[in-house]
Amino acid sequence: MNHWLTAPVLIPLLGGILQTFMGYAPIALRRTLALATTVLLVATSMVLLTMADDGSYRAYAFGNWQPPFGIVLVLDRLAAFMLVMTSVLALLAHIFSLGGADEGNRQFHTLFLFQLMGLNIAFLTGDLFNLFVAFEVLLIASYGLLMHGGGTVRTVPGLHYVVLNLVGSSLFLISVGMIYSVTGTLNMADLAVKVPQVTGENALLVKAGGMMLLVVFALKAAVLPLCFWLPKAYASATAPVAALFAIMTKVGIYAIIRVYFLVFGDDAGELANLGMDWLFPLALITLAMGVMGALGADNLKSLTAWQVIISVGTLLAPIALGSAESLSAALFYMLSTTWIVAGLFLVADLVASQRGSAGDRIITAPMMRHRTFLSVLFMIGAVAAAGLPPFSGFFGKLLILMSVEPGPQMAWLWGTILVGGFLTLVAYSRAGSIVFWRTVDGHVETARPLKGTTAVAAGAMIALTVVIVAMAGPINRYTEDTAAQILDTSAYIDILQTPMVGEDD
Amino acid sequence: MITIALYASIAMVTLAALLNVYRLIQGPDAPDRVLALDTLYINAIALIILLGITLGTRMYLESALLIAVMGFVSTVATAKYLKRGSVIE
Amino acid sequence: MLDRLSFPQPWLSLILFLTWQFLSDGISGGSLVLGLVLAWGIPQLTQGFWPERPAFMKSWRMPAYLLVVLWDIVIASFSVAKLILSPRKPEPVFVCYPLQLEHPLAISILASTISLTPGTVSADISDDEKMLLIHALDARSDDEVIDAIHTRYEKPLMEMFK
Amino acid sequence: MELVFALVIGALTASGVYLLLRARTFPVVVGLTLLSYGVNLFLFASGRLATGQQPILGSSASYADPLPQALVLTAIVIGFAMTAFVVVLSLRNLADNQDDHVDGNRKQDEDSEEAKQ
Amino acid sequence: MSPLAEYTISALLIIGGAFTLIGAIGLARLPDFFTRLHGPTKATTLGVGAVMLSSVVYFSSTGQGIGISEILITVFLFLTAPVSANMLAKAAMHIGVKTMDNTRGKPWDQ
Amino acid sequence: MSLPLVVFLPFLVAIAAPLFAQGGRTAIAIVSSIPAIIGLAALFPHWETLAGGGVVHNSWEWLPALGISFSFRLDGLALLFALLILIIGLLIILYARYYLKKGENIGKFYALLLCFKGSMLGIVLSGNLLLMMIFWELTSLTSFLLISFWTHKQDARRGARMALAVTGGGGLALLAGILIIGNIVGSFELDAVLAAGDLIKNHAMYPVALTLILLGAFTKSAQFPFHFWLPHAMQAPTPVSAYLHSATMVKAGVFLMARLYPALAGTEQWFYMVSFTGMATLLVGAYVAMFKHDLKGLLAHSTVSHLGLITLLFGMGTELAAVAAVFHVINHATFKASLFMAAGIIDHETGTRDMRRINGLWRYMPHTATLAMVAASSMAGVPLLNGFLSKEMFFAESLQLNLPGIWAWIPPIVATLAGIFAVAYSARFVHDVFFNGKPVNLPIYPPHEPPRYMKIPVEILVFACVMVGVFPAYSVGPLLYSASAATLGGEVPDYHLAVMHGFNLPLMMSFAAFIGGLIMYSQRQKFFDFHARFKEVDEKAVFEAVVSRFVELANRFTARIENGSLQRYAVLLVGSAIVVAMVPLATMGIFVGENGLSPVDWPTAIAAAILIFCALASAFLHRGRFTSLMFLSVVGLLVALAFARFSAPDLAMTQLSVEVVTMVLLMLALFYMPSWTPLETSGTHRARDIVLALLAGGGMTLVTLAMLTQPFTSISEFFLENSKTGGGGTNVVNVILVDFRGFDTLGEITVLAIAALGIYAMLKDTALTPPPGDGEGHAWTRDAYPLMLKQIARPMLPLALMISAYIFLRGHNLPGGGFIAGLITSVALILQYIASGMVWTQDRIGIKYHNVIGLGLIFATIAGAGSFVYGYPFLTTTFDYITWPVVGKFEVASALVFDLGVYLAVIGATLLALVSIGRLSPHSAIRSPRENV
């Protein structure tokens, strides 16, 4: 069995434990070790990506128990994709945090690493209940991270975030109960085998459970009407945390792809394509809501937070359509939007640090320091986020637009994405021109120096959009293969036959 | 005979629990409610033991032991809350 | 060093050892060894929680005392039961009981005993630990209560905690 | 018996949901606790009800489904962690806003304005 | 199981149940907090003790071991009940709960 | 690979150019010229191929999935535009060298200008529509940055944003149109698209695609009603106006129409949409130009009008009209660029562009005046100048349209009318600026001729106007032919490029326009008065107002929906779950499955009734918080009993311990909180909440009932069979926790650990003022640590540790295990805190709970990783039976180490959380007066 699969879980776990012990060690040491952990994560996720790219499924059975009885980790292209996306983002956000955001309390690195552990488990696990546990790990860490930093602004949004997610966790458990009560199993591959055989009243039970599970994932993904917890929570988080949170909604989306394509896919009999007819219109409305919010935003972080919601809508619409092309397009866009949004959060924080009391609010203020550098970063990020060429957002949207079959759905999708893109452009140009250009006389009081680490991290995060464009061919090839792999559920089911160590095979 | 005694005993303990709940609702003061709760814990111990005898298993004895420990701590904490406010200070 | 290896609370160790034998499924070599380990280890771990060295106790008097108390509990329960079931209104009284015991543990044992026995509950101990407030469910006079407690419980306890 | 059990879960859920929708942190926390009791019982029930069949090998002739029990145990502990966190967050909310309204220092929530009209 | 054991067990069960019930009746019926405090502290504790004892006898006589953990529980209850009572009484005195009219003496200030 | 070189070189130099800003304006201008010079040199060798009707391709793959390739394509049309871009670009660079002042951000200016040039070249040289699209939007972006070059000017910022919104927005429509075309044709390659004209025009989606594409073209080329952005783009530095907003970028829309002419033109829809738009633009632009007092405003509206003219020509759909359109593109670029540059010089030398102040400049700058007058004449359509030639062709074509009846008169009348206006505003430009008395109050007085080199670009362009006007066939003939051929897809109609075609109707129209225009100008005051009766609309203000209104609306809308009310969000969440679950469940009804109902036993039923009652009571009496908590306690206890009743001893124990810790936690919190919840929710909302609660509860009841009565089989048989043999324990639940699903448990203790650390971190700097007494106004007692409690609590610790050890060790085989043991130990320690206080207890424990947590996680992880050594997966357990003397046979299981980790983590986390809250208490630092340890 390939022990590499455990690396994304064990590395942050050990890193986190180390940080727990080192609560009172010098900050330089803690930073070094924490950063080493994230660097190691990037390296291992790359290794896993190359492994996964051969198109096979690798299963890792904890405790050497044959699935569906034990818990398995499953590495495929999708999982590896999510791992790489996360680890790269995490590394840059982590570097950014070394600029001072990690100070204040001694738990930052611990929570940060545990958050990554939770994310990675969620991406790798092949077990429905273990997915719940992974969600809880990443959520509890995110609660802590959200509350990180001084001041009182985070408390109420944090409280809302936590309470809603606790309800979400309850719904998750109810769903698991409903599904288990009929199928008698928790392993996703096994569920993919059992769910198609469910009929009659039992199918209704599973359907209700499946739909509630969709609500849970939609809550994580911030789909309308379950998206309102997000803007204030993200906007109030410290920058590296907000940047890391760019991945959080994607966990919900990942879970939808994983569970709904595998378990409730085309072949799921009475339960085929469960919920997808709800998801498509909701995705479009979510997009529209995000655009509204972005237009009305009064600071850059809010603007970016609403951009997260825009991306969610843009992503879920093609996913709901469920063709290989649309899935592939969605994955490409996901990579692009996640990194861009993270970059924008970092840039917004740098802007805030250079404008004194005006912060990142979209108001007239004395000219900020380091305006050229920051405005270039913002401009690139905004252009990419709005989906204009030449940056990656454009290609992502283009792929999505092109992936739809002609018909009413195409009209709705194109209309929403294009008009939404236009209004987003208006929002960004308005915000950017006010923040960067509309200055009043006077000088910025209490400006903090622009630290090298933060500047480099934010710059690199934004530059990733260019990297995506440069590597668009290979990335797209990868997402296409990934989509094909996702849709071919029979191969996933084969992990149930994974030979155990010490077994004669 | 044991069966009859068992059922009688269970019935009486259950009835006792109902009376405790009555006191819990009635109050009138917070200490009354806590006392009712404390008594309910003790009734629960009895019920668990009786359940164990009914089922002929000793698997639940430790649950009873735990109720004893936990009920005590809970009562003490609540009483301290009532008179002192901060339970741990 | 010797101190660290000793049994700091021999009585506690004995109780723990015996309890372990009760808890285990019958006495065996394993339970004896493990019981010994725990009887040694737990007092070591919790030593800090027993600030004073064990008071000199004439502990052989303890079983007799306990039997008396046990008997009183049974009697008390019947008398309380009778009172509860009778339509007569009880005549409760708060009694201030002057303590002669000094050791806090002894006071606590006395207070516990009072609570478990006929119609009395220890409601409070004064700040200077000289006075015990007792609530009697149904008593004709204070002195009756005080005398009964003093002769039946406090005296034996004073004997033990000398 | 199934109906009794179902009603218990229903009552826990209903009470939990009602409290969850209150405007102060404390009832919300109590509501979440009630809800999680209901959810735990539900998850437990997904393995069906059994009397005297504790899944301790050798202690009975047949056994209750052990898996939901293990899941619920995990859920209880996780639920405890979450409750502890949300309780502390409520305290923090109180400290920061001098008020225990779930939306921070809002002397009146949206509803009460309508109530006045 | 020997008839003696059966009788013992049955008697203990009935006694246990009865005392538990009486304690609860006291809790429900007695007129003020301090009188109510006596019910659980004695009757209920004894009631549970009797039930425990019946369990000990039962499991000893069915050959499932000597069943000593019940004794532990009982000891535990006897150890803690006075403390609980004391704490509750102090709380009640702190709050100043009403005492019944014919109570002599006064609770202490807290 | 010369074509990509031409396109990408400007971008590369743009990156480098700012580095030369330090070297001064000349240095950077020279560096910035390099791409144009190399570009021209690179294109030159291809002329022969193009003249022969050939096409040059340079392409390689990029994103095959998207149909995007790096495909570049050079034909006559592309060459024409490329030359305009490169040559005028070169002149602009030279001009800007003198135009920009010292101290301006020349690095940024040249970099942006080069980026724009690259983008524009990209549009014309793209052989793939999507690639072109990328460059198209890039021109919008660079234009945005160039218009707002003087970022401190509000007008510049607003003009820039308006331009971006209109052109960028149009670009999105264009994108949609292109995607449809690509869908129809099956390729985005230009060759394929151009070859598929019939296929496209007959396709059902053609009308949509055409509309969308024209939307893109019209916005970019400032066609009515999207023309309003262009005049406001004049806030840009004049070189930008000359280059982007007259010669090149605004021609992109026109270029697009020319480019896709074979694929899209020739239908009725094309005719009506394009020609009428062009006609309207032609008139509106010409009319407004007349009344602009701003020099650049006049030129801008004139540009709008000329763009309308070109559009109208393309719309006519005849081949000759298309040739005329291409021709006018060249002519307009030359005379309008030179006019802009002249206007820039005047602005530069007088400090204003207001024609009411600028008068009689002939005396001060005759050289510039001569150049401007020639160019203006060309604009007016004076013979022997290039503008005349294409305008004659336009007049001729306007007469050729086969419109029915009276409609046939419309085009020539419109054309003449526009001609009249053109003459009039050209006359105004000449007379009002260079003559018409003396200057009024000029900021810079007296004006001078500009630096010598600043005039060279103007001279070159004016020379071109004359050369083309006099020797059209020799100067521009081959290029025009080749470009026309490329536009029309090979078939070029017969046309003659001559100075005069004799006295014909078009000449008469020209004559009429000339006379009319002069009359109009002479009577200008009447027109001005007439025009003054209409309120001038400032489109920028309108745009700003629209955007502001939109923002405000969006803001209000968002605030209404996202109102920060947790109650609303929770209603939405719970409501969503109910709705989606109800849909399938509604069809199920009250459902009892095959197994049916089992009989009720009364004690259980009564316990259940108590549970239900207490749950409801804790909800409905929730306002009294303490009472609610008491009921919650009962519920917790009864849930534990339910677990015991239904064969789950482990759960019963866990639930009990957790419940008590939770109670302590809640009371710790309640200490600081009000003891009473105010009633603040209205009746309707309460009713709503009750309905939701009942639906949720009712739904759960039904689902539970259905679930419990259905037969099922699960994977659990495996656990029961393998627990002893494979996991070494008889307590199957425990074996699942530490072995079969040990990974869940690892995650779970991690959650516990994180929660505790998070709580610790969150409370680190929290300060809370405790109330001085309870809710009824009783001050707290002084007695913090009652004697009896203290005395009894202490011996309970070793006892509890013993019980923990017992529960821990038996857990693998009997109910118990690390969790429960951990909770018992925790509760015993909590009791010490309660009985004896923080300071006392902490002194005696003396370990940091962080380390206990860490230790716990380490134990669990190491126990799991031990199996790596033997090549087994993580968390593979092993066990063995060992026989020792005295001790006898006993089991050693690695799972026990894992469970020990669980035990420690639980203790550490529970205590860290509770102690963190306890530390908030103000008493925790001060010893109570009654404390005597």
Ligand code: NA
């Ligand atoms: Na108690």
Ligand code: NA
């Ligand atoms: Na003038």
